[in-house]
Amino acid sequence: MEENRGDKPKTRQFGAKRGTKSTAKTEKPATRSRRKPAEKDVKEEKEVKRSFRSKTSTNDKAPKTKRTFSKPKEEEGGRKFTGTRKFGAKRTEKPSFGDKPSFRKKETDAAPRKKRRDVTAESEILSEIVARRQREGRVSPQKQKVLSLTDNENQGLVRLNKYIANAGICSRREADVLITTGAISVNDEIVTELGYKVRPTDVVRYGDHVLQNEKPVYLLLNKPKDYITTTDDERGRKNVMDLVRGACKERIYPVGRLDKNTTGLLLFTNDGDMTKKLTHPKHGIQKTYSAELNKKFANIDMCALRNGIELEDGIITPDEVEYVDDSKKVIGITIHSGKNRIVRRIFEFLGYEVVKLDRVIFAGLTKKDLPRGKWRFLTQAEINILKMTVK
Helix, strand or coil: CHHHHCCCCCCCCCCCCCCCCCCCCCCCCCCCCCCCCCHHHHHHHHHHHHHHHHHHHHHHCCCCCCCCCCCCCCCCCCCCECCCCCCCCCCCCCCCECCCCCCCCCCCCCCCCCCCCCHHHHHHHHHHHHHHHHHHCCCCCCCCCCCCHHHHHHCCCEEHHHHHHHCCCCCHHHHHHHHHCCCEEECCEECCCCCCEECCCCCEEECCEEECCCCCCEEEEEECCCCECCCCCCCCCCECHHHHCCCCCCCCEEECCCCCCCEEEEEEECCHHHHHHHHCHHHCCCEEEEEEECCCCCHHHHHHHHHCEEECCEEECCCEEEECCCCCCEEEEEECCCCCCHHHHHHHHCCCCEEEEEEEEECCEECCCCCCCCEEECCHHHHHHHHHHCC
């Protein structure tokens, strides 16, 4: 260690490659200070840099040329670009592709806007023309519809399941089940074929019931005085059908009868089975009347009436009979007999004259909220009650 302290440090010349031994021998020890390069070397480096920059700048600069669109290659089924436009030019029109016209219309080619129609004026003109033709007696003849033989044959035919559904028995799907099980007969012959068609004149039965093609309708009228209960009168008197005309498209009939001078409830329906049950004595349909007499009804006559009296056509016993007020002139009587003028004949037999007679209840139906001369359709709840009453 002590021997190495006196040795001179090795030095390396400026510019020599690393790893080569220096040949220069100096007595002074080497220092860490850096020597400035000579001015000649600096000038040479600057000239080399300038020459390199000039070469690169000359290569980058290319002569400027105006750029144009080049035609694309033609492809099968493709569009061809036919337009040319230079940069800097104003854009006037869209370039067209092939022979197809542009979707955007030019302002010069746009059609003038149509004027709005004056519907009011046209309707006035048409009404004037029609009125003038009517004054002159010129009416345009209606073209008659020509029906073929097949149309005439098929006219009025209805599928059997629809016929049953319109009769109110069940739905069409349930009707198909009835048909396939043999529960339906047409003209006394059992039909099991689905899609079978019937005519309006055919008689369709479900058990003992005769079905109707129309949907059953039930209408209740509060009959006024001076109207007769009939569908047609030869002498032209007022009848109850005038009061319900136009109420429904179905053809309805009155159930039972009321005298010309009798007021109150009168039922209309197109249900033939229901009409038969409501009018037949065996079903015992109750009807309640309010009878106003010409004098007081004596107690002895009240007792005789409750026990039953014998008329020309048999014995009649009311279901109920009571005084309505203290005057004892108004009597409430409930009967189930359907004989003609039965209430008036009862009091006439006892020596009284009926001044006013009003039917207030019929088969459980009342005239509540039903003014005189007005009618209304029965609700479904009332129809259900009516059907339960006649069972």
